[in-house]
Amino acid sequence: MTDTAAITADVLSRARRIASRLKGERQTPIVPAGNVAGRAMATVIAIMTFLAALTVGAVSLVGDTAARWQNDISDEITIQVKPAEGLDMPQALETARQIALQTPGVQGASILDEAATGRLLEPWLGEGVDLSELPVPRLVIVSIDTEDPPNFAFMRTELKEAVPQADLDDHRAWVSRLVTMARTVVFIGVFVLSLVIVATTLTVIFATRGAMSGNRHIVEVLHFVGARSSFIAREFERHFLRLGLIGAAAGGLVAIALFAMLGSFTAANRQTPEADQISALFGSFTIGWTGYAGVLLLIATVATLTALTSRWTVMRHLAEIDMISPVEN
Known part of the structure; x- marks a missing residue:
């Protein structure tokens, strides 16, 4: 009984400190900012954002290269003399x-x-x-x-x-193959990107539910004493927005740095035969401003998705509490 009373008192004390924020006072947040689960989730988001950014960069690179190939082939034809x-x-x-x-x-x-x-x-x-x-x-x-x-x-x-002995090649077959290849790569890239976004959403849902399980009593006490669902959801939304932004920015910036390093390496070794072949296939191996803009947009999307998913999960959980409470009473 003593242990139960102590736990109840601790929960009520924390709930009062958090509820006092409704009156404008600065107190401890509902979700701890620097716990191990938060750092692990930020790491997972960083990894998935890195993979998604690589996909965006690869799609941009292949699309730009295919367009350049198509323009070059459309501008030139070759006569081969055997x-x-x-x-x-x-x-x-x-x-x-x-x-x-x-x-x-x-x-x-x-x-x-x-x-x-x-x-x-x-x-x-x-x-x-x-x-x-x-x-x-x-x-x-x-x-x-x-x-x-x-x-x-x-x-x-x-x-x-x-x-x-002369043969004229107008490159129409190459143009058709390039268009088909570009469309296939874009389709695969969009599919992989969709999988990463779905995985991110599921990760945030489970992480949010885990955070709520660790603070379940505090959330329920706050909810029953009159704290609005929007206030509680906003606390989780702010917490997961910070985690999502940190993880997405880390993964996206690493991907941008990787593409920049590959571009610099290709430019520095352009005189070798291998680099000539790479340049012929992928140009300078840079993704261009559209690719970098796509990665930055991806970072913002992942961070926003993380925050909105956590808010939706919290609101749904509180709605379930409201549905169960009248039955229990």
Whole structure:
């Protein structure tokens, strides 16, 4: 009995101190600010926000890269001249270039020299390879007017008649594959982001219920002595908003720093063949201002979601108390 009376007195004492805040006095909050459960929840939110930020950055990076690829491919087409017995490669390349220049809708044409061709093949064949000893196709890069493109069928026919070893590639298949890939990546990114948000919501719900279980008697006493549900819910909302903001900011800023480091590393090692291939695929490997804005928006969304979820959980719990109390009485 003594222990029960002591516990009841302690609960009532804490409830009075918290209830006095209704009159404007500064007292102890309902939910302790620096407990272990709070730090653990902030860590979980930071991890999930980091993963979500990586997803946002990856989607932004792939989307920007695909758009850049599509623009580059739309602006250029290539003529590939395959080596053959008795073929004068320089003359064949020049003939193909002249045919391209004489076609309406073509803005320019240039032959990809042996040095540039060697750099393209360097990651596979190594340095110092004599291309004259290998049956390597040569390319003519043709710039076209995207608003008034040339007649590709006519150009392909003219090339076949003049240089049978020449093939015209207008990159339409690549454009279709890029669009499909970009849409798939965006869909997967949105799906993963949705899973992270659902996991965050469930984590906040369980954490809020855990916090309420630890302070159940105080919450019930405050509720029964006249404290409004909005006041109690606001206490939990403020507590979890702080945790959500700390965790989301930590995870998001780490993700931003990671993308910035990758961009700096790629820029510093751009002269190597491996970096050339990475730059060809992903540009400078930076997510751009849209990606960074998306990460910042994600931080605000996670923090707001954490606060609103905790408020909804508390209000629902208090509503359940109001429904059970008349039955018990």
